[in-house]
Amino acid sequence: MKRLVPLLAALVLLPQAAFAQTESPTPEIQQVPSAITSLLDDYGRAWQTHDVTLLGKTTSGKFARTDSRALANAGEVNFAEFKVRTLTQFSGNLAYSRIRSLYPHMDVRTYQIEQDTRIAYESKSYEEDGAFTFIRPPSGGGDYDGWRIASKNDLDVLGFFSPSNLWDSSPVSILNGQHFIILTHPVVTQEVRPWLAVAEKAFARASAFWPGSDVKTIVMEVPATQAELGAITHDTADLSNFVAFVSSGVSREHGYAPTGPRMFVNIGHLLHYPESAQISVLAHELIHALTRNESGPNTPTWVEEGLADDGGGTESLFSHVLRGAGAPTNFPPAEKFVTGGVSDIQAAYAEADVAMQVLLDKFGRPGVVKFYRALGAERVVPGTETYQVRKALQDSLHWTYDDWVAAWRQRLR
Numbered sequence: 001m002k003r004l005v006p007l008l009a010a011l012v013l014l015p016q017a018a019f020a021q022t023e024s025p026t027p028e029i030q031q032v033p034s035a036i037t038s039l040l041d042d043y044g045r046a047w048q049t050h051d052v053t054l055l056g057k058t059t060s061g062k063f064a065r066t067d068s069r070a071l072a073n074a075g076e077v078n079f080a081e082f083k084v085r086t087l088t089q090f091s092g093n094l095a096y097s098r099i100r101s102l103y104p105h106m107d108v109r110t111y112q113i114e115q116d117t118r119i120a121y122e123s124k125s126y127e128e129d130g131a132f133t134f135i136r137p138p139s140g141g142g143d144y145d146g147w148r149i150a151s152k153n154d155l156d157v158l159g160f161f162s163p164s165n166l167w168d169s170s171p172v173s174i175l176n177g178q179h180f181i182i183l184t185h186p187v188v189t190q191e192v193r194p195w196l197a198v199a200e201k202a203f204a205r206a207s208a209f210w211p212g213s214d215v216k217t218i219v220m221e222v223p224a225t226q227a228e229l230g231a232i233t234h235d236t237a238d239l240s241n242f243v244a245f246v247s248s249g250v251s252r253e254h255g256y257a258p259t260g261p262r263m264f265v266n267i268g269h270l271l272h273y274p275e276s277a278q279i280s281v282l283a284h285e286l287i288h289a290l291t292r293n294e295s296g297p298n299t300p301t302w303v304e305e306g307l308a309d310d311g312g313g314t315e316s317l318f319s320h321v322l323r324g325a326g327a328p329t330n331f332p333p334a335e336k337f338v339t340g341g342v343s344d345i346q347a348a349y350a351e352a353d354v355a356m357q358v359l360l361d362k363f364g365r366p367g368v369v370k371f372y373r374a375l376g377a378e379r380v381v382p383g384t385e386t387y388q389v390r391k392a393l394q395d396s397l398h399w400t401y402d403d404w405v406a407a408w409r410q411r412l413r
């Protein structure tokens with residue numbers, strides 16, 4: 001289940017809000033039958049090796065048909081990794097009465113799952129979670145003790161979605177670039193191919209601003225239509241102004257570990273922009289992608305967005321909304337980036353851009369990197385976001401938060 005944060009020109013998924021956890025593994029709420037664990041091992045293997053027979057052994061009913069069709073659609077996709085496992089540290093059997101009634105006379109289990117995929121030479125696994133329903137006749141027996149995967153959509157009504165990918169709807173074709181693996185559909189391949197050169201220019205800009213990232217190759221999913229993009233994002237965001245976003249997650253089973261980023265592009269919208277703006281928007285998103293591993297639960301939205309705007313070149317999209325009077329007393333809170341009118345949201349971006357520009361001007365890019373890393377390294381720790389920003393600023397740059405706010409307000413006047 002991916003949560004998307006819609007923006008105006010660009011859209012990005014930031015790490016989900018943090019909650020404190022211990023470093024030791026979180027105990028499981030319910031023991032999952034070992035037959036279901038084996039079933040999921042084989043299900044992942046079936047996808048990774050494109051083994052439609054094995055896939056058929058692990059699935060049942062309507063789901064078996066839709067999933068084998070999806071596997072055929074993904075025929076060109078080289079999965080270096082495809083793993084699905086249950087995640088019962090945060091929930092047990094989620095098959096409540098409504099779900100059980102869908103499968104009369106069967107044993108029913110619905111578990112949260114995590115699906116890790118890595119495509120070809122993608123730098124890091126992309127992690128998605130969701131919920132799979134498993135059923136078997138009460139007598140059990142046979143392969144996997146009778147268990148089969150019956151659905152991955154039973155919790156959709158609660159907004160708890162399972163992974164939805166490009167290959168679920170129609171055949172996927174692959175375009176390879178120096179730093180990108182593009183997944184798209186045959187119908188738009190010709191339109192997308194020349195644009196790969198633009199994406200490479202954006203990568204050059206983003207990686208010059210943020211060198212040394214462990215993300216070297218990025219998978220970009222380019223749906224053929226906005227409706228398809230809506231299906232992938234479960235229609236949880238207004239895509240009418242959407243151009244591109246980066247999606248990534250955090251694994252919290254052992255503390256706080258960011259997972260690999262993937263990029264999604266609304267190509268129909270992006271191509272309406274002049275090439276210079278296309279490069280800036282993509283470079284903005286790529287900075288989010290390149291910094292993911294060094295971001296932490298206390299890294300505020302205004303730090304992320306200011307950094308991506310100043311480094312990517314999108315700050316010029318927002319600078320016009322800065323008002324001469326009434327400078328705010330503090331950096332913009334996260335909700336200001338997603339709520340309110342268009343000009344309010346643009347103002348939040350503009351304020352964030354100036355905040356990070358103040359830091360860039362005073363300490364240079366290396367200083368900003370030092371601060372960002374110090375802040376992101378504080379993960380499973382007590383203290384509010386502002387406390388951690390104050391502390392990281394003091395520890396890394398020996399500057400005070402109050403001086404930063406004052407310098408920022410001065411620049412906003």
Ligand SMILES: [Zn+2]
Nearest residue numbers: 011012305308
């Ligand atoms: Zn952004």
